[in-house]
Amino acid sequence: MNDNIRKLGYIFLAIFTVLVLYLGYLSVVVGPTLATDPHNRRLAAAEEAITRGTIYDRRNVVLAEDKLVGGTRIRVYPRGRETAHLLGFVSQKYGRTGLESAFDSYLLAMDDAGRVRAFFSRLLGKKRYGYNVSLTIDSGLQGLALSMLGGRSGAVVAIDPKTGAVLAMVSSPTFDPGTIEEVVRSENVTKNGKTQEIKITRYDILKTQADSAPLLNRAARGLYPPGSTFKVITGAGVLEAGGQNAEPTVECKGSITVDGFVLKDTSVHGKVGLNEAVAVSCNSYFGELGLYLGEEGLKRSARSFGFELIDYGGKTGGAVNYPVVGAEIPYNPGTLPANRISATEVASTAIGQGRTLVSPLQMALVAAGIANGGVVMKPLVMDKVMDRSGSVNKKMSPVALHKAVSPETALALSTAMEEGVRRGTASQAVIPGIRVAGKTGSAQNPHGQTHAWFIGFAPADNPVIAVAVVVENAGGGGYVATPVAREIIREYLSK
Amino acid sequence: MISAGEDGRKYEIKLLVLAGLYLAAGAFAGYLWKGGDARSILVGASVPTLGFLLVSVLWQALKFRSDPFLLPVVAMLSYTGLIFLHRLNPFYAVRQFIWLIIGLFSLFLTTRLFTNYRRLSEYKYIYALMGALALITPIFLGVEQGGARSWLDFGYFHLQPSEFVKILVVLFLASFMSENKMVLAQDTEFFRGFNLPGPRAWGPLLGMWGISLLLLVFQRDLGAALIYFGTFLAMVYVATARMLYISMGVGLFMAGGALSYFLFDHVKLRVNIWLLNPYGFIELGDKTYNQAYQVIQSLFAIGAGGITGTGLGGGSPLFIPAVHTDFIFSAITEEMGLLGGIGIVLLYVFFIFRGLKLAIKARDDFSKLLAAGLTALMGLQAFTIIAGVTKLLPLTGVTLPFVSYGGSSLVANFIILGMLMKISHETRIHE
Numbered sequence: 001m002n003d004n005i006r007k008l009g010y011i012f013l014a015i016f017t018v019l020v021l022y023l024g025y026l027s028v029v030v031g032p033t034l035a036t037d038p039h040n041r042r043l044a045a046a047e048e049a050i051t052r053g054t055i056y057d058r059r060n061v062v063l064a065e066d067k068l069v070g071g072t073r074i075r076v077y078p079r080g081r082e083t084a085h086l087l088g089f090v091s092q093k094y095g096r097t098g099l100e101s102a103f104d105s106y107l108l109a110m111d112d113a114g115r116v117r118a119f120f121s122r123l124l125g126k127k128r129y130g131y132n133v134s135l136t137i138d139s140g141l142q143g144l145a146l147s148m149l150g151g152r153s154g155a156v157v158a159i160d161p162k163t164g165a166v167l168a169m170v171s172s173p174t175f176d177p178g179t180i181e182e183v184v185r186s187e188n189v190t191k192n193g194k195t196q197e198i199k200i201t202r203y204d205i206l207k208t209q210a211d212s213a214p215l216l217n218r219a220a221r222g223l224y225p226p227g228s229t230f231k232v233i234t235g236a237g238v239l240e241a242g243g244q245n246a247e248p249t250v251e252c253k254g255s256i257t258v259d260g261f262v263l264k265d266t267s268v269h270g271k272v273g274l275n276e277a278v279a280v281s282c283n284s285y286f287g288e289l290g291l292y293l294g295e296e297g298l299k300r301s302a303r304s305f306g307f308e309l310i311d312y313g314g315k316t317g318g319a320v321n322y323p324v325v326g327a328e329i330p331y332n333p334g335t336l337p338a339n340r341i342s343a344t345e346v347a348s349t350a351i352g353q354g355r356t357l358v359s360p361l362q363m364a365l366v367a368a369g370i371a372n373g374g375v376v377m378k379p380l381v382m383d384k385v386m387d388r389s390g391s392v393n394k395k396m397s398p399v400a401l402h403k404a405v406s407p408e409t410a411l412a413l414s415t416a417m418e419e420g421v422r423r424g425t426a427s428q429a430v431i432p433g434i435r436v437a438g439k440t441g442s443a444q445n446p447h448g449q450t451h452a453w454f455i456g457f458a459p460a461d462n463p464v465i466a467v468a469v470v471v472e473n474a475g476g477g478g479y480v481a482t483p484v485a486r487e488i489i490r491e492y493l494s495k
Numbered sequence: 496m497i498s499a500g501e502d503g504r505k506y507e508i509k510l511l512v513l514a515g516l517y518l519a520a521g522a523f524a525g526y527l528w529k530g531g532d533a534r535s536i537l538v539g540a541s542v543p544t545l546g547f548l549l550v551s552v553l554w555q556a557l558k559f560r561s562d563p564f565l566l567p568v569v570a571m572l573s574y575t576g577l578i579f580l581h582r583l584n585p586f587y588a589v590r591q592f593i594w595l596i597i598g599l600f601s602l603f604l605t606t607r608l609f610t611n612y613r614r615l616s617e618y619k620y621i622y623a624l625m626g627a628l629a630l631i632t633p634i635f636l637g638v639e640q641g642g643a644r645s646w647l648d649f650g651y652f653h654l655q656p657s658e659f660v661k662i663l664v665v666l667f668l669a670s671f672m673s674e675n676k677m678v679l680a681q682d683t684e685f686f687r688g689f690n691l692p693g694p695r696a697w698g699p700l701l702g703m704w705g706i707s708l709l710l711l712v713f714q715r716d717l718g719a720a721l722i723y724f725g726t727f728l729a730m731v732y733v734a735t736a737r738m739l740y741i742s743m744g745v746g747l748f749m750a751g752g753a754l755s756y757f758l759f760d761h762v763k764l765r766v767n768i769w770l771l772n773p774y775g776f777i778e779l780g781d782k783t784y785n786q787a788y789q790v791i792q793s794l795f796a797i798g799a800g801g802i803t804g805t806g807l808g809g810g811s812p813l814f815i816p817a818v819h820t821d822f823i824f825s826a827i828t829e830e831m832g833l834l835g836g837i838g839i840v841l842l843y844v845f846f847i848f849r850g851l852k853l854a855i856k857a858r859d860d861f862s863k864l865l866a867a868g869l870t871a872l873m874g875l876q877a878f879t880i881i882a883g884v885t886k887l888l889p890l891t892g893v894t895l896p897f898v899s900y901g902g903s904s905l906v907a908n909f910i911i912l913g914m915l916m917k918i919s920h921e922t923r924i925h926e
Contacts, residue, residue, distance in 0.1 A: 002855045004733045005867050009851045012874050016844050019878065020837055022887050026797055027833040030773050034798030037776050039784060039791065042799050042811050112801045119806035123527075326774075 036104040038096045046108045047090070049118075053107040053130035055087065055099070057139040058167075058383060063087060064100065074178075075100075081174040082142040085217035086329070086381075089177040094203050098217070099135070099381065102328050106131045106385045106394075113393075131393060134383045136165035144491050145170040148484040154452075154471035155218040155360040158488055161368035161457060161466045163398040164377030167492065169329070169361070171218040175206050220331035223322075223357040224470055227441025227477065228425075229453045230352030231286045232413055233366065235274060237293045237301030239409040247412070248292070249273045252284040261344045263287045263351065278416035278439060279424030283351045290350020291343065298350055299336055304404045305366050306376060307334035312355060328381050334358040352441055364468035367455040369402065370417070371437075371463035374410040376402040418460045426456065428482035431490050435460035438485065440477030449473040452480035458489045465492045503563035504555040510567035511551055514574060515544030521578035521807065528808035531585065539592055543570075543577065546599045559606060561919035562853050568846050569912055572897035573598075573905075575839065579826055580819055580900055582807055587819050587900045594902040598909035605913025612917060616861050619670035626663040629656040630709070657719045658903040661872055662910060664723060665730070669864035672734040717762065718883075718891030722875050724748055729871035730864055733854075769889035789816050793884045796829040797836070804832025819900040821892045825884050839898070843877040846870070853919040866918045869911045 034040065052075065055064040063083050067076050075090055077083060088098015096104065105111065107130045109118070114131070121128045138158075145156035149172040158168040180203040187198050206214050216222065238248065252269035255262050265283045269276070277285035290298055299309060308323050312335075324330045335357050336349065348354045361379060369376035378401040385394040405413075417437035420426040426438035438456025445451055452474045457466035467488055469481040522540035526533065547570045554561070573595055581588035728744045731737075755762045768787040771779070776791060784791065792815040799810055812818050812826035828836035850870030857863045876896050883890040894904040 001733060001860060001863055004736045005851050005854050005863065007736075008729055008733055008867060008871065009848065012847050012851075012871075012878075013844070015878055016840060016847075016874075019882060019885075019887065020840055023797075023828075023836055023840070023885060024833060026773075026794070026885055027801060027828070027836075030794075031798035031801060033774055034776070034795050037795065039776060039779075040795045040799075041814050042795060045811050110799075110801075112803050115801055115803055115805055115809075119809055122806075122809060 032105050032110075035110050036101065038101055043096065043104055043108065044092060046110065050108055050128040050130055052090075053109070053132045055103075055107075056132065056134045057137045057142075058135065059138070059140075060134070061139045063135065063137070063139065077176075077178050079139055079142065080176045080178060082139070082146050082170065083137070084174045084177045085171040085219065086137065086142075086169050087177065089180060091181060091203075093181060093201075099133075099328065103133050103382065106133050106382075109387075111393075129388050131385045131387055133385050135381050136160070136163075136167065136383045136396065137169070137381065138167050138492065140495075141168035141488055141492060142170055145484070145488055146172060146174065148487055149471065152471050152474055153212060153218070154469070154474070154481075155222055156484060156488065157219050157360045157364035157468045158492070159364050159368045159377075159379060159466045161371035161377065161463050163396070164368070164379050164401070165383070165396065165398075166329070166379050166381045167465060168488065169217075169219045169381075171216070171222070173212050173214045175202070175214050180206070217329075218470075219360045220329050222359055222470070223332060224360070224451055224453075224472075225353065225443040225445055226334070226356055226358045226363060227352045227443030227451065227453050228281045229363055229366075229439050229441035229455045229468075229477075230356060230358075231278065231281065231350070232370065232417065232439050232455075233301050233305060233307075234286050234289050234293065234298065234350040235278065235413055235416065236304075236370075236405045236409055237297050238289050239274075239412055240301065240304075240405055241293060241297055247274050248289065250277070250282075250285045250288045252282050254284070256284045256287045256347065258287070258291065258344045258347045259342070261348075263347055274412065275416045275419040278413075279419040279422075281420075281425050281440065286351045287347040290347050293350070295341055295346050298346060302334060302336055302356075304402060305334070305369055306362065306402050306404075307336055307358075309338035310335050311339065312337050327379055329361070329379065331361045331379070332357075332359040334362040353444060360468045360470050363453070363455045363470075364466055365401075366404075367457050367468060368466035369404040370410050370413045371457035371466045372410075373407040374403065374405040375400050376404050414460055417456060421456070425478045426454065426482055428478055429454070429456060429486045429489070431458070431486060431493075434458055434489070434493060436486070436489060437463075438482065440482055442476045442478075445473070447473055449475050450477075453477045454481035454485045456485060456489075458493065465489055503560065504551060507551050507563035507566055508548065508555075510564070511544070511547050511570055514547070514567050514570040515541075517571065518544055518574040518578065521574065522581070524807045525578060525581050529582070529585075536581075539577065539581065539588065543574065543592070543595055546596060550599055550603050553603065554606070559916075559920055560923040561606070561916040562849055564849050565846065565912060565915060565919075568842050568849070569897055569909075572839070572842055575827065576823065576895075576898035576900070578807070579823055579830075579898075582830070583813060583819050583823075583826060590902070591900055591905070594905045597902070598905045601906050602909040602913045602916075605910050606917050606920070609914055609917045612865075612914070612921075613859065613861055615666065616670035616673060619667050619674075622663040622667040622670075626660045626667065629660045629663070632656060655901070655903040657716060658901075658907040659910075661719070661723065661726075662869075662907060662914075665726060665865065665868040665872055668727060668730050669861055669868055672730060673859075673861040673864055716892075717765065717889075718876075718879055718893035721879055721891055722872065722893060725875045725879075726868055726872045729875070730868045733867045734860075734864060765889045765891070769886060771886075773886070789822070790884070790886055790890055792816070793822050793825040794886060796825040797885060800829040800832045800836075802833045804828070804830050804835055806830060820894060821880060821890075821899065822884050823899050824881050824895050827898075840877075840881065843874060843896075847874040850874075850915055853915060853922065856922045857918055858922055858925060862918050862921065866915055869915055873908070873911060 052066045057063055062078055064077050064087055066073050088100045090096050090100045109130045145168050154172055156170045159166055182202050183199045184202055185200050188195050189198050249271055251271050254268040255264045263283050269280055269282045272282050272285050325333050337355050345354050349356055365376050378399040380396050383396050384392050386392050414437050417439050421429045421436045421438045425440045429436045429438045436458040437460045441453030442450040452471040454469045454477050457463040467485045469484045471480050474480045519540050522536050526536050580591050728741055731740045756766055768790050796812050796815055807830050810829035812829050815822045818826050847870055854863050854866035857866055873896055876893055880893045880895050882888040894901045896908045
């Protein structure tokens with residue numbers, strides 16, 4: 001019987017060991033997520049007791065800070081509309097969004113060192129300050145991007161391809177995060193015989209504008225058909241499958257017919273290779289390549305850049321449980337239908353039509369991956385976290401996210417995209433003295449004119465910036481989206 | 496090696512003095528943070544220490560030779576309870592203080608009156624009857640509290656019979672098993688060469704299963720059901736070492752659990768909350784969030800504590816509903832951190848270690864089974880509630896032994912401690 005009791009002891013030891021390990025996991029691994037969950041009432045409690053940290057851009061320009069106005073502390077955003085979607089806002093009424101929410105644990109000093117300091121500050125009655133956060137964002141580019149969009153709906157994303165550092169992320173239409181709680185007007189509503197005065201705030205108005213959706217961060221969470229920008233993914237698939245020697249040529253007759261469906265081209269391009277096909281954005285060429293790759297190959301190539309396969313449930317967009325990539329800025333990955341697709345859809349998917357949906361950030365990652373020798377870096381936006389004395393608590397460390405293609409494939413695609421700028425559809429991106437690589441897209445959609453797309457990077461021989469631009473229902477990528485990207489590249493490289 | 500003898504009491508007194516310093520430090524920190532009436536805090540901090548010391552000194556005078564480590568462990572747990580109850584709500588601390596004194600009194604009485612306890616094994620069916628009566632009464636006369644209909648209303652206080660019945664259950668099982676050990680361990684031919692235990696062994700197994708389900712169905716007391724059955728299985732294992740019983744028992748319990756998942760909405764809800772992904776709380780709809788409110792608040796508290804905790808008074812554990820009873824562990828982890836939480840767990844591990852050790856040393860089967868059963872009961876209860884509030888298991892409302900607010904629970908646990916001490920004493924005087 002003593003043996004049995006001993007064994008019972010071991011069982012208890014085992015279950016309590018599991019309990020302790022789980023407790024450690026909960027506290028150390030899950031803890032930070034729980035601490036910054038917008039449901040957590042401790043955030044508001046912590047806010048009362050602390051001066052929230054300041055957010056800076058890469059050149060120490062203040063993007064968000066706490067200021068005392070008439071005895072009350074308020075959060076001010078000097079760049080207002082330019083950084084609205086990126087930074088988000090903190091509101092007792094409307095919750096916490098954007099980087100303000102994602103970086104709560106830094107801005108409110110909620111790490112272990114901060115907790116110890118909080119304990120002593122409380123004992124000594126000292127004021128408490130959150131950590132300051134420096135972003136990789138360039139506020140100059142933010143402003144330029146918003147003004148280049150010029151009131152049109154759309155988004156701009158710029159990334160450093162080598163590190164994944166996000167240089168700019170702008171969504172339009174936008175709003176002023178500092179004034180969302182302002183009451184615009186009040187309405188008298190009569191309900192059950194009682195008349196009540198209801199105050200309408202700016203936020204209430206923003207929320208009801210469903211068509212233009214000014215609160216939506218289009219750059220990360222917008223879903224668009226990719227148009228011809230997807231052709232670089234089709235090209236990547238073929239180069240990876242067949243090697244560089246097998247670079248195919250196709251005789252373009254102005255259209256191809258798949259199972260009775262006709263995919264039209266802008267003109268008869270004749271015998272074209274990869275460079276020529278990217279430059280003129282030849283539909284026949286990439287349609288044939290798609291058929292050559294087949295459904296599997298096409299999906300494999302897209303997945304290597306981070307796309308995901310989901311069940312669209314018969315719909316083309318807004319599927320339930322749309323996937324989100326967890327990052328400092330959570331974003332929607334590109335998606336393709338998970339179920340089998342017809343040969344016609346394979347060919348149209350290969351040229352960027354079909355049911356494929358992408359976010360601008362996803363397409364910026366495609367461009368950045370090609371620029372970075374085939375390796376897609378994880379998009380990061382926090383450069384460093386500092387305490388008030390300026391000593392650095394945490395620094396950005398780049399992470400490789402996907403090994404999308406081989407360096408040889410990346411080089412071949414880069415060359416082809418350079419051709420596109422030099423003598424093709426992306427010629428609006430030419431900047432004298434700088435080798436720019438790019439691909440345009442004009443994505444058909446049910447809402448009117450095509451969405452104008454551009455993805456690209458520069459300088460082609462040593463890329464330091466990759467850009468994705470989309471302008472909604474604005475026409476062709478070459479004349480609408482490309483100049484926006486050109487100015488951003490020019491501005492960034494001039495510094 | 497510190498072993499038997501009156502020497503042990505000296506260690507006990509030293510450890511109790513150290514535990515007293517812990518209580519004093521906690522009371523001082525609480526006073527600095529919260530203020531309040533200095534004199535009553537002084538009384539609250541010194542009387543429990545003196546009470547524990549008095550018990551130890553009396554034992555020494557009476558040449559009581561039991562294990563010297565269990566009492567200090569229990570003192571640490573009780574003091575943690577007092578410190579945190581004062582921090583959460585002084586009203587509960589005052590009541591707990593009174594219950595603690597009553598508990599210490601019951602402990603001393605148990606060690607004095609529980610003599611010749613081996614003869615108790617002869618009256619096993621009386622316990623069974625008493626236990627059943629005590630359990631059934633609240634079904635008809637009871638009041639509901641925290642979703643469980645297991646309370647009797649006595650005006651000044653509520654009594655939870657199931658806290659005391661658990662002692663009777665262990666007593667009954669220890670009597671039954673020590674008497675029928677041979678029968679339980681033997682196989683009788685069941686069907687053409689299939690060897691299975693006979694109906695004498697099956698009877699109590701099914702009986703216990705029935706009682707557990709009864710608790711579950713009529714009192715909605717999920718936690719008690721789980722702990723009773725777990726203790727029963729632990730005792731069967733100690734008595735027979737037969738994995739067959741254990742696997743059948745686990746199977747029966749699983750079946751009962753699965754059935755009640757589909758039959759009872761409150762069980763289904765608890766399980767569904769358990770299955771939520773803590774990384775996905777952000778995406779929860781209002782309805783699910785409100786249903787899982789208590790558990791989510793508990794996890795938020797644990798997450799807020801980090802490794803070192805916010806310090807006593809620095810956190811916001813009052814965001815958790817019913818934090819002073821079932822969820823006190825979350826409050827402790829928020830303010831004393833992961834390290835504090837692990838500290839509490841280690842105190843229970845040490846309690847189990849000493850309890851099983853004295854079971855091994857006991858001289859007869861009845862004592863062994865009784866000591867192992869009472870220890871398993873305590874260990875299972877601590878595990879069940881800590882695992883519940885941390886979402887390692889579905890939440891079942893039971894108290895954290897010696898720490899949570901609750902008179903019935905505290906007094907019952909001190910009686911269990913007294914019984915363990917008595918068994919240990921009986922062993923040691925024959926060494």
